[in-house]
Amino acid sequence: MSTLSTSPAPPLHINGLPLSSPQRTLTIALAGNPNAGKTTLFNALTGLRQRVANYPGVTVERKEGFWPLAPDAPPARLIDLPGLYSLDAASIDEQIARDVLTGRASGHTPAPDCIVVAVDATNLARNLYLVTQLLEIGRPLVVALTMFDLAARQQDTELDVAELAAALGVPVVPVVTTQRRGLDALAAAVARAAQEGASPGAGWRLSARAEEEIASLARSERGKADESNARLCSLAGARYAAMIELYAEELPQDAERRATVEGARSRLAAADPRWWQEPLLARYEWIEQVAGRAVRAKKGAPSASRTPTERIDRVATHKIFGPLVLLLVMLVVFQAIFSWAQLPMDLIDHGFGSLGDAVRASMPAGLLTDLLVDGVIAGVGGVLVFLPQILLLFLFISLLEDSGYMARAAFIMDRLMRGVGLHGKAFMPLLSSFACAIPGIMATRTIENPKDRLATILIAPFMSCSARLPVYTLMIAAFFTGRKVFGVLSVGVLIIMSMYLLGIVVAVAVAWVLKHTILKSPPPPLVLELPPYRMPSFANVVQTIYQRASMFVRRAGTVILAISILLWALVTFPRADAGVRGGAAAATDVTRQAADVRESETVQPAAGASGVAEGAAAAARGSGDKGEQIRNSFAGRLGRLIEPAIRPLGFDWQMGIGLIASFAARETLVSTLSIVYNVDDGDEQSGSLIEAVRNARRPDGQPAWTPLVAVSMMVFFVLACQCMSTVAVVKRETNSWRWPLFMVSYMLALAYIASLATYQGGRLLGFS
Amino acid sequence: MSFNFQRKIVQPSIPPVLESAAAGDETCLNCLPHGVRARVVGVRGEGSLPRRLMEMGVVPGARVSVIKAAPLGDPLEIRVRSYHLALRRSEAEAITVVAGD
Numbered sequence: 001m002s003t004l005s006t007s008p009a010p011p012l013h014i015n016g017l018p019l020s021s022p023q024r025t026l027t028i029a030l031a032g033n034p035n036a037g038k039t040t041l042f043n044a045l046t047g048l049r050q051r052v053a054n055y056p057g058v059t060v061e062r063k064e065g066f067w068p069l070a071p072d073a074p075p076a077r078l079i080d081l082p083g084l085y086s087l088d089a090a091s092i093d094e095q096i097a098r099d100v101l102t103g104r105a106s107g108h109t110p111a112p113d114c115i116v117v118a119v120d121a122t123n124l125a126r127n128l129y130l131v132t133q134l135l136e137i138g139r140p141l142v143v144a145l146t147m148f149d150l151a152a153r154q155q156d157t158e159l160d161v162a163e164l165a166a167a168l169g170v171p172v173v174p175v176v177t178t179q180r181r182g183l184d185a186l187a188a189a190v191a192r193a194a195q196e197g198a199s200p201g202a203g204w205r206l207s208a209r210a211e212e213e214i215a216s217l218a219r220s221e222r223g224k225a226d227e228s229n230a231r232l233c234s235l236a237g238a239r240y241a242a243m244i245e246l247y248a249e250e251l252p253q254d255a256e257r258r259a260t261v262e263g264a265r266s267r268l269a270a271a272d273p274r275w276w277q278e279p280l281l282a283r284y285e286w287i288e289q290v291a292g293r294a295v296r297a298k299k300g301a302p303s304a305s306r307t308p309t310e311r312i313d314r315v316a317t318h319k320i321f322g323p324l325v326l327l328l329v330m331l332v333v334f335q336a337i338f339s340w341a342q343l344p345m346d347l348i349d350h351g352f353g354s355l356g357d358a359v360r361a362s363m364p365a366g367l368l369t370d371l372l373v374d375g376v377i378a379g380v381g382g383v384l385v386f387l388p389q390i391l392l393l394f395l396f397i398s399l400l401e402d403s404g405y406m407a408r409a410a411f412i413m414d415r416l417m418r419g420v421g422l423h424g425k426a427f428m429p430l431l432s433s434f435a436c437a438i439p440g441i442m443a444t445r446t447i448e449n450p451k452d453r454l455a456t457i458l459i460a461p462f463m464s465c466s467a468r469l470p471v472y473t474l475m476i477a478a479f480f481t482g483r484k485v486f487g488v489l490s491v492g493v494l495i496i497m498s499m500y501l502l503g504i505v506v507a508v509a510v511a512w513v514l515k516h517t518i519l520k521s522p523p524p525p526l527v528l529e530l531p532p533y534r535m536p537s538f539a540n541v542v543q544t545i546y547q548r549a550s551m552f553v554r555r556a557g558t559v560i561l562a563i564s565i566l567l568w569a570l571v572t573f574p575r576a577d578a579g580v581r582g583g584a585a586a587a588t589d590v591t592r593q594a595a596d597v598r599e600s601e602t603v604q605p606a607a608g609a610s611g612v613a614e615g616a617a618a619a620a621r622g623s624g625d626k627g628e629q630i631r632n633s634f635a636g637r638l639g640r641l642i643e644p645a646i647r648p649l650g651f652d653w654q655m656g657i658g659l660i661a662s663f664a665a666r667e668t669l670v671s672t673l674s675i676v677y678n679v680d681d682g683d684e685q686s687g688s689l690i691e692a693v694r695n696a697r698r699p700d701g702q703p704a705w706t707p708l709v710a711v712s713m714m715v716f717f718v719l720a721c722q723c724m725s726t727v728a729v730v731k732r733e734t735n736s737w738r739w740p741l742f743m744v745s746y747m748l749a750l751a752y753i754a755s756l757a758t759y760q761g762g763r764l765l766g767f768s
Numbered sequence: 769m770s771f772n773f774q775r776k777i778v779q780p781s782i783p784p785v786l787e788s789a790a791a792g793d794e795t796c797l798n799c800l801p802h803g804v805r806a807r808v809v810g811v812r813g814e815g816s817l818p819r820r821l822m823e824m825g826v827v828p829g830a831r832v833s834v835i836k837a838a839p840l841g842d843p844l845e846i847r848v849r850s851y852h853l854a855l856r857r858s859e860a861e862a863i864t865v866v867a868g869d
Contacts, residue, residue: 086823123851126825249816276814280822288829309852310835319839411854415840418856424843525817525859526843527824530852 026076026194027110028067029101031134032118033127034083035404035531037146040177041118042080043543045186050080069187076190079112085126087133088247093448098244101137102237113194114140116186121151121159121174122532124295125287131168132283136202136243138236140193141170144186148174157295164294169200178537201236204286206278209271210246213264217242220260247279309532313408322412329405330431333396341435344388352381370572371565379564384553386436386725389466391549393432393439398544400428402536406446407528414526420508421515423447423524426456430507433463434500437726441733442548451519455511457730458743461721462507464500467666471717472496474670475710478693495714503718506750567664570635571657571675630675635660649716649752650709650759652698662722669717708767712759720751797846797855797863802834806865813862821863825849832865 030045032038042050046065063080079100082093087101103111115134119127134141143165151159165172171189175182205211218238246265251258268275315321356373363369400406406428414424425447433440440460447453476492483491515521630636639656646656654676661672670689677692696704721727721744730740800806808830811818825848826832835845835852843856 085820088819088823123849125849126851129823129825249819276819277822280819281827284822284825284827284830313835313845317836317838317845322839407854411838411843411845412840414854414856415838415842525820526854526856527817527820527859528843528854529824530845530854532851 025074026069026113026191027079028076028190028194029079029081029112029115030118031081031084031097031101031115031130032146033085033120033123033130035529036083036118036120036123036127037177038080038083038118040537040540041144041146041175042078043537043539044177044180044183046078067187069191073191076113084130086130088244088249101134101139102240112139113197114142114190116142116144116190118144118146119172121145121148124159125284125291128168128287128290129283132202132204132286135168135170135200136240138199138201138240140197140199142186142189142193143168143170143172144182145172145174146177148182149176156298158298160294160296164290167290167293169203204282206282210268210275210278213268214239214242214246217246217260217264221257243279247276307532309404312533313530316405316408317411322408326409326412329400329409333393333431333435336392336396341388341392345385348381348385348387352377352384356381367572371568374572375565375568376561378568379561386438387549387553389436390439391545393435393443394545394548395541397428397432397439397443398541399536401446402534402540404531404533407530410526410528411530420511422456422511423449423452424526424528426452429456430460430463433460433465436465436467437461437463437723438729439548441726441729442551444733449521449524451515451521452524454734454739455514455519457733458514458739459507459511461723461726461743461747462503462510462719464503464718465666465723467723468499468717470667470670471662472499472714474673474689474693475714478690478705479707479710495711499714499718502715502754506719506754510746510750564664567635567661570638571630571633571661573634574632575629630657648760649755650706650712652704654696654704655713659716659722662717664722664724666717666722706768708759708762711762712755715758716751716755718751719747719754721747793868794864794866797832797834797860797865798844798857800834800865800867802836804867805831805833805869806867807869808832809864809866811863817859818862821859824853825851826863831869832863834860 030038030042032041042063042065045067050063050065065078065080066075067078068075081097081100084094084097087094087098101112101115115137117131117134119131131141131143145159145161145164148159161172161174171193173182173186173189175186177183206214218241221238221242245252245257245261246268251261265275272278316325356377359377360369360373363372397406400409409427410424412424413427417424417426426444428446429440429443431440432443437460440463441457444453444456444460447456472495476495480492480495485491485494635657636653638660639653642656642660643651643653646652646659651659654673657676658669658672662669673693674689677689677696693705694703698704727740727744730743731737734740794809797806808826808828810828811821811826830849831847833847835847837844838854843854844860846853846855846860
């Protein structure tokens with residue numbers, strides 16, 4: 001909290017100068033409690049004129065949009081702050097919000113000309129707590145009273161808006177966002193408040209003793225600022241900064257300042273051990289007064305009957321029905337992701353397949369065409385094929401989140417999750433990861449504690465995602481079809497189930513280890529609001545899905561595309577005729593391998609120069625040479641390079657190529673094996689690949705694949721992080737390469753050990 | 769602030785616990801029978817948890833009641849002022865309440 005020692009920018013109205021001209025672009029910040037209708041309001045005010053980015057260096061999302069305040073003025077810049085209960089706590093959301101509000105956020109954001117705070121009329125007292133803190137900041141403030149229609153209809157009390165505005169000292173505008181009522185009045189009130197630039201400030205005072213300490217802290221800080229003449233400090237700004245400094249949970253970084261603040265705290269603590277509660281109590285005392293003026297009991301109204309929410313929760317969080325409802329919700333989500341997404345996924349897959357064919361047919365055969373078809377088009381297709389699942393998953397997540405059910409799921413699951421050291425909120429992201437870890441990892445944003453969030457991200461890829469299914473299916477089709485145990489249970493189904501179970505067990509164990517070692521933190525408190533159930537807004541859901549999807553395509557997509565092109569190059573170069581020479585000698589010597597790379601690079605331009613003729617020759621070689629090509633490509637050499645390492649797992653160099661390729665995406669194993677074994681059709685259903693796998697032989701004539709090798713392979717696929725998209729998303733979500741690299745390495749180590757134990761243990765037990 | 773509790777015990781079976789023998793009618797939120805209305809007396813302890821609880825409106829004088837426990841017995845769903853909050857039992861233990869309206 002080093003930024004606390006500075007003060008906000010001076011107020012706008014400087015004597016003698018004109019007030020802000022109508023042509024200037026106003027900056028307005030939108031604050032509010034979670035579930036106060038802030039996002040709906042933001043979407044209604046800005047429509048599609050918004051963009052999402054991250055605050056530099058942190059994973060807090062920065063949402064900004066343009067809000068046309070008046071037809072003749074330029075639209076105002078509206079900054080959507082994270083949902084907040086308070087500005088005091090040390091969470092990263094709250095720090096960012098405070099920095100934006102006081103104009104200290106990095107990224108050239110000026111202090112807002114006006115703050116709009118969404119206040120839920122049905123939950124006035126708690127929502128007003130944030131208002132009290134915004135008043136302390138001393139910037140123009142307008143209250144947007146949301147859920148006003150609900151408050152008017154449902155409650156046994158009556159809210160007097162004029163009286164509330166008078167008591168707070170700021171404009172209060174009731175809005176019904178879904179019907180777009182009150183939005184113009186809100187715009188007018190904001191424009192006026194920004195023009196006047198005045199704030200009533202806080203309506204309460206602390207004890208004389210506390211005020212003295214704050215004044216002294218403010219004086220010392222201002223004195224320093226004047227010396228260096230760096231900043232023009234307003235008196236109110238300095239007082240605010242000093243107050244935050246005194247009552248914040250943590251101490252300032254600067255050693256000298258730290259001592260000063262510590263001294264002030266211990267003096268206050270000596271007089272009253274509960275000194276730190278004083279501002280909290282003072283704010284709520286003031287809130288009681290304000291609410292007392294503005295809220296009246298309705299005459300003749302029945303005293304609080306059961307609300308619809310309480311009636312729903314009698315079932316939704318019931319001892320027996322609650323878990324059943326949750327199970328049903330999970331089933332629907334799973335069903336959607338596994339089966340509804342299948343058709344669009346196939347369409348995308350086939351669409352890109354035919355696009356590739358069309359390009360190949362219309363362009364001269366050669367490197368450029370190969371790059372376009374096998375690198376670019378296949379790469380983009382590989383990204384977009386995940387979109388239907390991501391869209392569906394975010395549809396459900398935003399429906400569950402907006403309706404209020406997500407909090408109930410966390411409520412029900414918290415006890416179980418805590419056993420592992422995780423938060424109840426980790427449940428949904430982990431569940432999503434059974435479809436695909438990417439949306440699951442993106443969904444961890446609802447977990448506030450960074451360490452808990454990171455732990456959840458790091459175990460999410462253990463959940464068996466849909467991309468592992470083609471691998472499981474191939475292995476089972478080749479070695480375990482028709483076998484039964486006890487006459488009824490199919491061995492294949494049992495194996496798939498054990499693979500899912502293995503992922504869960506390892507995830508739980510790893511979470512436990514992480515939470516007791518590098519991500520050690522006290523068990524996160526669960527102070528979770530259970531908001532009233534509400535009908536999700538269609539516009540909000542669409543907006544959420546659109547933002548998540550476009551973010552996935554843009555950010556993760558670029559990385560996946562690059563990897564895809566790299567992989568293409570690895571299986572393509574050196575070309576068969578240029579590579580045989582180098583390839584034969586490559587063997588396992590790493591230094592010579594590097595020399596080969598250089599050699600082939602010098603060979604390549606010459607080969608390319610022969611142009612069409614070379615391309616035609618390559619085409620003429622046909623698929624018969626494809627296996628030869630792969631064997632001698634860099635990927636093939638890598639396969640042979642790693643063969644000694646994977647031999648103890650039961651794998652040979654051809655499987656090694658599959659493993660290397662599958663680090664781009666797991667299902668690539670199937671298509672890579674078809675290329676390696678010279679099978680024309682890369683479809684996992686195809687009998688020829690199954691036959692090829694069964695018939696593959698080692699140089700000594702032994703079968704390359706055995707049931708034990710297949711199980712070892714599946715175990716490897718359960719535990720290894722073979723998914724470039726996941727790595728890209730983790731990089732994006734954690735804003736560093738450190739965690740994705742850590743994730744890939746520890747998962748690879750686990751996969752190796754488990755696969756080794758499976759194969760060697762299996763052999764000891766007499767399996768083959 | 770309005771501190772006018774009617775110090776009358778609604779449920780005589782409330783386990784007498786806590787800070788001093790004199791405050792026999794004070795109990796912790798965790799021990800409050802479900803459905804019994806109470807008022808907050810204070811939040812014990814220091815650090816971020818009591819802070820967060822007080823920010824959420826759990827301050828002396830606030831109305832509070834326990835609605836139910838989650839299916840596995842923990843956390844609790846409580847009603848504070850006019851909204852619902854999920855709290856673990858260990859956290860509810862830090863909240864001292866007095867039964868009564």
